[in-house]
Amino acid sequence: MSGQVVGYVRVSAADQNPQRQLEVLGECHKIFTDKISGKSRAKRKALADLLEYIRDNDTVRIASMDRLGRDTRDLYNIVAEITHKGAAVEFVNENITVDKNGASPMDSLMLGILAAFAEFERRRIKERQAEGIALAKAKGKYAQQPALSDDDVEQVRVLEELGHPKTEIARQFGVSRQTIYNALRRANTSG
Numbered sequence: 001m002s003g004q005v006v007g008y009v010r011v012s013a014a015d016q017n018p019q020r021q022l023e024v025l026g027e028c029h030k031i032f033t034d035k036i037s038g039k040s041r042a043k044r045k046a047l048a049d050l051l052e053y054i055r056d057n058d059t060v061r062i063a064s065m066d067r068l069g070r071d072t073r074d075l076y077n078i079v080a081e082i083t084h085k086g087a088a089v090e091f092v093n094e095n096i097t098v099d100k101n102g103a104s105p106m107d108s109l110m111l112g113i114l115a116a117f118a119e120f121e122r123r124r125i126k127e128r129q130a131e132g133i134a135l136a137k138a139k140g141k142y143a144q145q146p147a148l149s150d151d152d153v154e155q156v157r158v159l160e161e162l163g164h165p166k167t168e169i170a171r172q173f174g175v176s177r178q179t180i181y182n183a184l185r186r187a188n189t190s191g
Helices: 021-027 047-051 070-083 107-140 151-160 166-173 177-190
Strands: 005-011 031-035 057-060 090-091 096-098
Touching: 005 021, 005 047, 021 151, 031 047, 047 070, 070 090, 096 107, 151 166, 151 177, 166 177
Parallel strands: 005 031, 005 057, 057 090
Antiparallel strands: 090 096
């Protein structure tokens, strides 16, 4: 008896569209979706649910390796957990499959190389960002985004409930959309 094909999709922010990844995955029996950064497993509820759900002979299909994790060690640990349960991991874009018997020598080599490059890229982005911020601060052009007051958060919540687009709300308050999402999340958990 063959198992199910279970998809895993992850986008880094709540306002990103997972459609492209869904198209890459193709037909799956069940799909788990996280909308959070992939740099660690913390708070990735859909990943935890997927790991609990899968069983022997299932295949976990993922559009690309960086959707599962950007830290090489974490990526290997997640793949090991999946294969330890008897399921296979299929990275569609990289054309790499790892099952309970391991990967082919070539797939294993490519998994290591691509995981290392993904982690390297993430660290270089953070490094360049820090350099840019330091340069802007030195020129007196860097200012932290203003925090939203409790009154602002309440206004944001009301505007959102009235159906105003988050992009418009963010522009009105002079903050990013992510700041709006974070404020709404805090308002929903505290109130």
